[in-house]
Amino acid sequence: MNVTGIIQDDWAHEPSVRDACLHVWKALASREDHLDHYTFDDLRQFAEQDDPGVLSQALLYLSNPKLKVLKTCLMYEFNGGFLELPDDEVDHYSRGEEVIHPEFGAPIDESEILVCFTPGAGLQQKAAR
Amino acid sequence: MSALPSKPDAESVATREQVVAILELLETRMLWSTARPIISATGIHVSRGWRETLAHAREDSYSGAIWTSAFMALSTAARWHTYVGNKHVSFFDLREQNEDVKAQVLEWALGRAVDDLRPVLRRRPFDILDAPTRKVDLEQYKTSAPRLLAAELHDEKLYLQFFSTRAYSTREPLDITKMGAAQIKLFEDYEEVIGVKTRLVPCFDTVVVDTTNDLVEFRIDFQPGMTEDKNSPAFARVMTEFNRATTKFIGQGAVGVGLMNLHPAINPMYLDAACGRVTALGFVATSKDSSSNNHGQIHRTKTQDFRKDSFHVGGKQHVDKVDPYTIGITWPAKPPKGDLYLELKGSVRAIYSGKLRAVTTAEFLGCLDGADYDFIADQVLRRLPRKKK
Numbered sequence: 001m002n003v004t005g006i007i008q009d010d011w012a013h014e015p016s017v018r019d020a021c022l023h024v025w026k027a028l029a030s031r032e033d034h035l036d037h038y039t040f041d042d043l044r045q046f047a048e049q050d051d052p053g054v055l056s057q058a059l060l061y062l063s064n065p066k067l068k069v070l071k072t073c074l075m076y077e078f079n080g081g082f083l084e085l086p087d088d089e090v091d092h093y094s095r096g097e098e099v100i101h102p103e104f105g106a107p108i109d110e111s112e113i114l115v116c117f118t119p120g121a122g123l124q125q126k127a128a129r
Numbered sequence: 130m131s132a133l134p135s136k137p138d139a140e141s142v143a144t145r146e147q148v149v150a151i152l153e154l155l156e157t158r159m160l161w162s163t164a165r166p167i168i169s170a171t172g173i174h175v176s177r178g179w180r181e182t183l184a185h186a187r188e189d190s191y192s193g194a195i196w197t198s199a200f201m202a203l204s205t206a207a208r209w210h211t212y213v214g215n216k217h218v219s220f221f222d223l224r225e226q227n228e229d230v231k232a233q234v235l236e237w238a239l240g241r242a243v244d245d246l247r248p249v250l251r252r253r254p255f256d257i258l259d260a261p262t263r264k265v266d267l268e269q270y271k272t273s274a275p276r277l278l279a280a281e282l283h284d285e286k287l288y289l290q291f292f293s294t295r296a297y298s299t300r301e302p303l304d305i306t307k308m309g310a311a312q313i314k315l316f317e318d319y320e321e322v323i324g325v326k327t328r329l330v331p332c333f334d335t336v337v338v339d340t341t342n343d344l345v346e347f348r349i350d351f352q353p354g355m356t357e358d359k360n361s362p363a364f365a366r367v368m369t370e371f372n373r374a375t376t377k378f379i380g381q382g383a384v385g386v387g388l389m390n391l392h393p394a395i396n397p398m399y400l401d402a403a404c405g406r407v408t409a410l411g412f413v414a415t416s417k418d419s420s421s422n423n424h425g426q427i428h429r430t431k432t433q434d435f436r437k438d439s440f441h442v443g444g445k446q447h448v449d450k451v452d453p454y455t456i457g458i459t460w461p462a463k464p465p466k467g468d469l470y471l472e473l474k475g476s477v478r479a480i481y482s483g484k485l486r487a488v489t490t491a492e493f494l495g496c497l498d499g500a501d502y503d504f505i506a507d508q509v510l511r512r513l514p515r516k517k518k
Contacts, residue, residue, distance in 0.1 A: 079354045081429035100178040103354065105161025107178070111302050
């Protein structure tokens with residue numbers, strides 16, 4: 001089954017999430033070139049959905065291991081720049097645990113962490129086909 | 130600087146307490162990303178971040194041989210770090226002074242300085258590696274002049290190591306919900322409350338008189354990503370102390386004129402594809418009808434080279450001229466060494482007003498020993514015009 005079919009099946013009973021997922025998938029799949037990062041606001045526009053709860057649910061679903069359309073990317077600040085957190089710190093963040101700043105070696109406050117999305121493996125496979 | 134001044138005694142046996150003390154000193158000064166592979170190579174357990182790693186070192190059991198070899202490795206790294214790690218570097222060109230003054234400074238540095246300064250060193254408060262790390266112990270040095278801890282001559286360079294403490298501040302959001310009822314009431318109109326935390330850090334500032342190249346270098350400690358107390362600039366305080374010493378022994382301040390402008394090195398570095406990766410760039414792009422300075426913001430990247438990055442190069446094709454005023458260069462290295470980084474930070478104003486093009490400080494990051502430091506310094510100095518010797 002293709003991605004559109006999987007989304008329609010999984011969210012048949014929640015049309016708002018289903019439509020948000022389908023809009024994001026359609027917008028991303030139709031692009032020839034992808035940005036390095038997509039912000040929450042970019043994806044809100046793709047989803048045509050202003051309810052943050054619905055949008056979060058949709059983005060979380062599109063990032064799951066089944067579809068891998070998106071990959072969650074966390075950024076931290078260092079010396080005037082924003083850099084991606086390494087995967088092991090992302091795992092700690094996902095489990096609700098303390099995140100350690102890779103440069104300072106000290107805990108980072110959650111409000112200091114920026115969340116964005118990168119094109120996931122599922123999207124890259126689609127582009128390769 | 131091929132040899133490390135004041136090497137620790139290779140015969141001595143070290144204890145856990147000595148290793149923990151060195152780790153505590155490193156924790157105040159060295160980036161975790163730099164320290165982590167160094168600690169790991171000693172065989173001591175490395176956890177996530179300083180806090181857990183220190184907690185393990187205070188409790189884990191190792192043989193005496195491991196503690197001793199760890200102490201040797203960490204104390205060598207810590208001592209090097211005081212001379213070359215995370216430095217704001219300025220150069221004074223002695224060739225810009227008159228011949229007599231230059232000759233007196235060089236003669237003193239090469240011949241008498243170490244002996245002249247010996248009485249001062251007898252009164253030094255501690256050795257470099259025994260520097261205090263706790264706020265309560267550092268407080269007494271907060272307002273005092275930098276203290277001379279070491280004076281040594283190596284390869285015709287005089288190294289003077291000064292100690293002082295500086296305050297760095299960080300901003301942290303405070304959780305209003307954990308406050309008392311009165312405080313919650315006080316902040317009820319605010320969505321967020323930010324607290325400013327001040328941390329005192331032991332700092333080592335090095336003055337090097339390079340008698341071969343007629344230079345005086347100031348290597349001033351800084352903490353990347355932290356805001357320093359601007360009211361007492363370390364550079365001025367160390368320069369005052371150095372000039373006070375030379376005035377006492379040769380009757381005049383050694384430096385004052387001849388502070389080198391590093392700006393002329395920026396464009397040659399940007400154009401030289403063999404000079405590392407350009408990972409930070411501030412520039413003004415000018416085309417026939419318009420120009421852009423990206424609101425004076427510096428572009429930064431961790432892994433790309435702006436000389437090759439499609440975003441930058443693609444844009445570059447559509448303008449007549451790219452005039453960089455700030456450049457950051459990264460030279461990648463393999464572990465346990467980390468990447469070396471140099472930043473020459475100018476002002477966008479310099480591009481618009483030709484008179485203000487002076488960049489007098491270079492940022493050196495990631496140096497672990499004298500060879501690393503000399504490599505970066507050479508990259509800058511070889512691109513600057515100077516009078517012949």
